[in-house]
Amino acid sequence: MVIPANHSYDDPNGNVRGGPFEYGAHVIFSDDHGATWELGGSIKPKMNESQLIEMADGYGTLLMNMRSYFGKNRRALSVSRDGGVTWSDPVEASALIEPVCQAAFIRYSWPEDRTGDLALFSNPASTKRENMTIKLSRDSGRTWAASKVLYTGPSAYSALAALPNGEFLCLYEKGEENAYEKLVLARLSLDNLR
Structure with a gap:
């Protein structure tokens, strides 16, 4: 089971940063039907309100679709090939315009x-x-x-x-x-x- 989630992140000095540009996306996942949960890798900066699907490639690849604060009015996408432990750098989804x-x-x-x-x-x-x-x-x-x-x-x-x-x-x-x-x-x- 994989659940998309979002977070605000801290600066290197441990201070909580404010504002929309300090968001990131991640997942929590369970490999034992929900008995235990783990925190997956983070996708940052400038992403949140994420959604994901498992792609039909036969490998369990996850595709994360996220609200983006990069100022291009397009959704952002990231891929995980290891169940959400790590994620690719986000890319712009040119066909998905957004406000x-x-x-x-x-x-x-x-x-x-x-x-x-x-x-x-x-x-x-x-x-x-x-x-x-x-x-x-x-x-x-x-x-x-x-x-x-x-x-x-x-x-x-x-x-x-x-x-x-x-x-x-x-x-x-x-x-x-x-x-x-x-x-x-x-x-x-x-x-x-x-």
């Missing part, structure tokens, strides 16, 4: 499933907190084959969940004046993204 905001990222199905190697991603796909969009990947989040705008107005945080019947849910913040006026639950199918 520096949380996003959701889940594995929808595996290659051996009838639907294939699918992952879903949702976020306000804009440089502002607006344009809530869901994207579909057919290759474990390497590329994005389809997308659907759920709401063009103000929107922010979101969560995704796959249902047993093949549909999926997207819970997201939205509003008219700002992104935090209400929560909306959208129920969709893959047909909505093709």
Whole structure:
């Protein structure tokens, strides 16, 4: 089991630093079904609100998708090939525009499933907190084959969940004046993204 997490980190003198540029991402993981837990490696600086999936490469590779403070309005990605113990240097996800905001990222199905190697991603796909969009990947989040705008107005945080019947849910913040006026639950199918 692997759980994405975030942290603020200290400077070399042990002082807690403040501000958005002092965040990092990491995981906690268990190799014994949750009986014990270990802290994985850190991805820093300037990353937080991380989400991850296991890639369908047959090696258990983990792909971390993170909110980035590098000022390029793109998500950041990092890969672990050892179960989260170590992580690659983060890279910009050029296809995933963001306003520096949380996003959701889940594995929808595996290659051996009838639907294939699918992952879903949702976020306000804009440089502002607006344009809530869901994207579909057919290759474990390497590329994005389809997308659907759920709401063009103000929107922010979101969560995704796959249902047993093949549909999926997207819970997201939205509003008219700002992104935090209400929560909306959208129920969709893959047909909505093709």
